[in-house]
Amino acid sequence: EVQIFQSGGGLIQPGGSLRLSCGGSGYTFRKISMNWVRQVPGKGLEWVAVISGHGRATEYADSVKGRFTASRDNSKNTVYLHMSSLRTDDTGVYYCVREEPQGHRYGMDVWGQGTTVTVSS
């Protein structure tokens, strides 16, 4: 069974930094891209970033470009989202989501449980 599990998150002051972690099991981790999607409680979904299976390619939403960095360590089956210069509007639940194995055009098939990031003074 494919599983995605997340850790990290918490309360952080504006301007601060935080790192989220995400692990995958039940599949060949290094072969599949991983996305980050966030959601303000009670609101819709916002795609944040994607990192390719080998880790050499990334894409970001304009709202986080230059502040967030996705990385991965395939020897640990782990993906990271490094968040810096955090703003109050970065507050939300962050999901780590596996890209459908056929590629990004086919959607995102397995979602982590989500981790809450609260940016507040």
Next chain:
Amino acid sequence: DIQMTQSPSSVSASVGDRVTITCRASQYISTWLAWYQQKPGKPPKFLISAASSLQSGVPSRFRGSGSGTDFTLTITGLQPEDFATYYCQQGNSFPLTFGGGTRVEI
């Protein structure tokens, strides 16, 4: 960026009803559209890829259709467990974008 517009934003329905949700893309996306279902306090669940391909384990009462810019998700014979919020998402190009969601409620 490709904008995804869902309608309606909410719909009231009863068990056994047929519900149709529409999703419109601001530009041509072929069939690169996915649908998700989300229940309160849970992550979204992947329902449909490539506009009409039902994921394994998803009941056949869910049907996706459309291509180009206009898409629909139809639930035929609504069940109690179907009351949730549904999102469309385009996979044609980055940044990936979601519709605003449609809440299906009693």
